Amino acid sequence: MEQSSQPFSSRMEFEQQLRGCLARAEHSLDLFDPDFSLWNLGHSALDAELRRFLAGHGRLRLVAHSNAHLQRMAPRFLRLLADFGHAVECRQTPAGLRQLSDSFCLADGAMLVRRFHCDHLRGEAVFADSDAIKLASDRFESIWSESLPGLHASTAGL
Structure with a gap:
């Protein structure tokens, strides 16, 4: 894969890059x-893409400051969590990490879609840039290691 970076600045562009990364x-x-x-994890198209990924023995790790939006607004994601609980792990950040304000998706250690700040849609999709992807991967591992178990299928009564 050729190294490239594609900036985006709208919700439509973010969703397009995210869907491409998941695919x-x-x-x-x-x-x-x-x-x-802003991720629309409860949308039918993303649900189908995540199910395809997980059915192919993929592994999904998700970290959030709060799972309230997913619990209230993403019933499809909660069903996905129940169906693929063996391959999906959700965690929640402790209070000491709540100041983190970026947002990103890292796929296979080779693709990255990131918004520079969660309140804005400006960001970039990065492909095969080993430095940027390694930085994001190290950052995720650091966040992951400090985070606590979060959303479970049983949380929603599933």
Whole structure:
């Protein structure tokens, strides 16, 4: 894959880059966002893409400051969590990390879609840039290691 970076600045462009990243993922997806409210994880198209990924033995890790939006607004994601609980792990950040305000999706250690700040849609999609992807991967691992178990299928009564 050729190294490239594609900037975006609208919701439509963010969603397009995110869908493209999910569609190309085969082994691992690492997602971080304060609450995933702009990700549409409950949308049928994303649900289908995530189910395809997980059915192919992919592994999804998700970290948020709060899972309230997913619990209230993403019933499809909660069903996905129940159906693929063995391959999906959701965590929640401790109070000491709540100041983190970026948002990103890292796929297979080779693709990255990131918003520079969760309150804005400006960001970039990065492909095969080993430095940027390694930085995001290290950042995710650091956040992951400090985070606590979060959303479970049983949380929604599933």
